[in-house]
Amino acid sequence: MTDSNFPDEPGLILDRLFENLPGLAYWCEPEPPWERMVLKGQVEVLTGYSAAAFTQGDVTYGSLVIDGDRDSLERKIRASVDARRRFTETYRIRTRSGDIKHVMERGTPIVTDGTVQALEGIAVDITERKAYERRLERQNDLFAYTQQMAAVGGWELDPDTGDLRWTDQVNRIHGLPLDASPSIEAAIDFYHPEDRLVIRRAIDAAIREGTSFDHELRIVTQHGEQRWVRAKGVPQLMDGEVVRLRGAVQDITDRREREQSIRDEQAFTKSVFEALPDLLYAFDTDGTFTRWNDHFRRATGYTDEEIAAMEPLEFIAEQDRGRVRADIERVFDTGETTTVDAHLKTKAGELVPYEFTGAPMVNKRGTPAELIGIGRDVSRRMERQRRFEAVFNNTYQFTGLLDTDGTVIEANGAGFSFADSDWQSIIGARLWETIEFSDAADREAVRRGFERAKSGNSYRDELRVQGADGEAVIDFSIRPITDDDGTVVLLVSEGRDITAFKDRERLLQVLHRLLRHNIRNDLAVIRGYVDTLKETVPNGEQAAYADHIDAAARNLLTTSEKAKEMVNLILHSPGETNRLDVGDLVETVSERIRARYPEASIDVSVEAPAAAACTERIGVAIEQLIENGIEHNSASAPHVAVRVVERAEEVRIEIADNGPGISADEWSMVDEEVRDEPSQLRHGNGIGLLLARWTVDELGGTLQCSTEDGMGSVVTIRLPTA
Incomplete structure (x- = not known):
């Protein structure tokens, strides 16, 4: 370069x-x-x-x-x-x-x-x-995780010297320190006594015959814990001789426990499957049944072989098959759980109402592979529903079911008839919009009453409304229905036409006024004229007539007072019962009667403080019975004994007199007047017993009478204790 x-x-x-x-x-x-x-x-x-x-x-x-x-x-x-x-x-x-x-x-x-x-x-x-580092890190983690999950260790045995070598993992499996080096005999001793002969024979056969082995056996670790291992051994040959054994030990305890758990779960599932009182079944996308319980076979009447060859819709009544087919398709197409009411068709041709619920079982790809279904016989439920509807729609009292926003979601026939409305105009509307009120104030009262009931308190009032036959007075109420947590989930509205009752009540009030003023005043005038007549006529027959007139007037005056008390009893409810000291009340009533009848003696004995669950209205009955014992007493010295005792969760008030006694016929006529249709041919002479009987009955007590000839009568009032 x-x-x-x-x-x-x-x-x-x-x-x-x-x-x-x-x-x-x-x-x-x-x-x-x-x-x-x-x-x-x-x-x-x-x-x-x-x-x-x-x-x-x-x-x-x-x-x-x-x-x-x-x-x-x-x-x-x-x-x-x-x-x-x-x-x-x-x-x-x-x-x-x-x-x-x-x-x-x-x-x-x-x-x-x-x-x-x-x-x-x-x-x-x-x-x-x-x-690259991330990939390498993931690979290292995966390798370490694989080793941990596999729980596999290796071993090697020299058949000539008997030397056994283990890897660390084998020591861990046996619960030994990592530096432990057990002998072959010690290693075999770790195996469960029932499995020890198996591993010994496997090792001996591998050494003598050169055969491999692979067994799943139990060991007991150094800590006494029983575990399952897979013991595998392969002989190494040289010149046809086994020179060493090599193998592996894998801890398979978790797998064996899972397998046992699966077996237990399968057995449990099968027992539940068979114990269910409902039909339980499964079929695939082709409509082939894959499983069903015994109840399915019993309910349908078909054999297992027949069921296996049938399609799901063959068990459904023809008129219901379209709806059931649509639900099956929705389960497989969308994976939804569906419920449909249809008739099960048995082998005998019987049609039984059932509720069928189907849910998808998905495969590994997450798509529905089978439909798991439950069929429940709803014959009894439908019968109960028919009975409920028969009661609900065949009562004179109109009833409605409300949502928590005031929407009417159900109403009975009486309500539709009273309002002269149909289903469409009432269902789905607010309660106060379905009633035609005579007064706008009543509409607001109902709205306030609804809010009160919605908060958990009942509401009741008398309202004037326009019904099919004109204006009417109804006894109207709204009551809450709560769940287990006390939350209001629904409300019940009830109404009863009390127009006729209110009319009778007004007539009774007129009668009450007549008894209180007109008749009383007229009788007082009669008695005044009688007194004047007595002063002007000589003694004799005419004077006797005057005395008879005066006695009749007094009797009429007493009768009118008692009749007024009876009307008062009808017009006014006794109110809520509370704890009443009966002894004190008897003393007060007796003192008042002593002032009116000084010629009579009244003795009162109270054995112990006696408290009854009633109101002070019981004093009306006590007063009438004491007066009866005096007024109808022919003895020269009328005497009444009143005894108050508390026995066996009841308070008894015994009123005994020394008069002629109350005849059985007279007492039966009181029963007839109160409980039965009174006879036109006979009736009682006095109104006091009748008033006493009504009062005691109204307060939840009982009244009994016993009479012995010449010994007077004993009338007993029994009241529940407070």
Whole structure:
């Protein structure tokens, strides 16, 4: 080679060196943003920008550095400048085309007179090297992972000397230290007693006959843990003689446990498969059944051989096959789970209502390969539904089911009839929009009541609405239905036409006013005239007539008072029951009667504090029974004994008198008046017993009477304890 082969100037040599550099060389300012003042080499190849673009300020090199790497690079450069030493850093840049490249930069501060004047260095593209390192790292990880997962170790046995050599992994499998060197006998002793003879015979046969072996056996490790291993041995022959045995030991415990788990799971699945009370089946995309449980065979009446030769739609009633076919196609086409109601057709031709649910079982490619189905006999459910609908739609009370936004989602026939509306006009509308209120205030009351029920509280009110037959008064309520967590999920609205009841209530109020004022006043006038008549007529027959008139007036006055009390009982509910001290109430009532009947004696005995679950209205019954024992008493000295006791979760109030007693016929007529249709041919003489009976019944108690000739009557009130 002559001198003509070399460039004329050393600078050209350096330029060619830079051009062959897989990156760039730079000289730049030592402070941020470290603008490159001189760039050489394959600048455009590395960055996608020309060297002129950097020197002219169109782009800065620092802007190419990925955000996540920029801070680290800047810290490294600052530390280098401060320490006046070389730095090396790898980072990533984003090229003009958007590609990400890995760069290794090595730079040095240029120091003059103790001051850093500039930085110079090179930036080399190491993207391929990084990719290689990642591949190598993945391969190393995979190799290490494979060794760990395989759990395989090697061994070698010299049959002449009996020397046994193990690899570290075999020691790990046996739970031994890595430097352990057991003998062949010690190695065999690790095997389970039931498997020890198998491995011994296999080794002996390999040595004597040169046969290989491969067994899956159990060992007991140094720590007493039982594990499964695959023991494999291959004899090495020389001149027809076995000179050594080489083999491997692999820990297969996990595999054996998985296999046992799979067997257990398969057995469990099979038992569940057969124990299900539903039809369970599977068929492929060709409609060929691949499995079914015993219940499928029993329900359809076909044999296993017949089922295997049939198609799914052959088990479906003809009128339902179109819908079932569409659902099957949707399972295979879209992978959806579908449910359809259809009739199962048995071998005997019986059609049974079923609910069929189908879900896809996908293959390795992720596409549906089979349909797994469950068929549930819904005959009983449909029968219950028919019974429910029969009750729901055959009641005089109109009922609706509401969503939590007030939308009516179901209503019974009574509601449609009352509103003279059809299904389309009510279902899907807000509750307050389906009712024609007589007063706008009632509409707002229902809306407020709905919000109250939605919050978990019941609402009830009387409303005036326009029904099919004109204006009506309804007893209206809204009640919440909650789930197990107490969240309101639905609401039930109920309405009952009480127009006739309200009309009767108004008539009773008129009767109550007549009894309270008109009749009472007229009887008082009669008694006043009787008193005047007594003063003007001489004693004799006319005076006796006057006494009879006065007695009748008094009796009518008493009867009107009791009738007024009965009307009051009908018009006003007793209210909520609470804890009532019966003894105190009996004392109060008795004291009031003593003032009215001073000629009679009333004794009260309370054995112990007796608290009943009732209201003070029970005092009406007590008062009527004590008065009855006095008013209908023919004894010269009327006497009533009242005894209060608490026994066996009930409070008993016993009222005994010394009069003639209540006849069985009279008491049966009270029963007849209260419980049965009263007879037109006979009726009781007094209203007091009837009033007492109604009061006790209304409060949830019972009333009994016992009479002995000449001994008076004992009437017993029984009330539940509080």
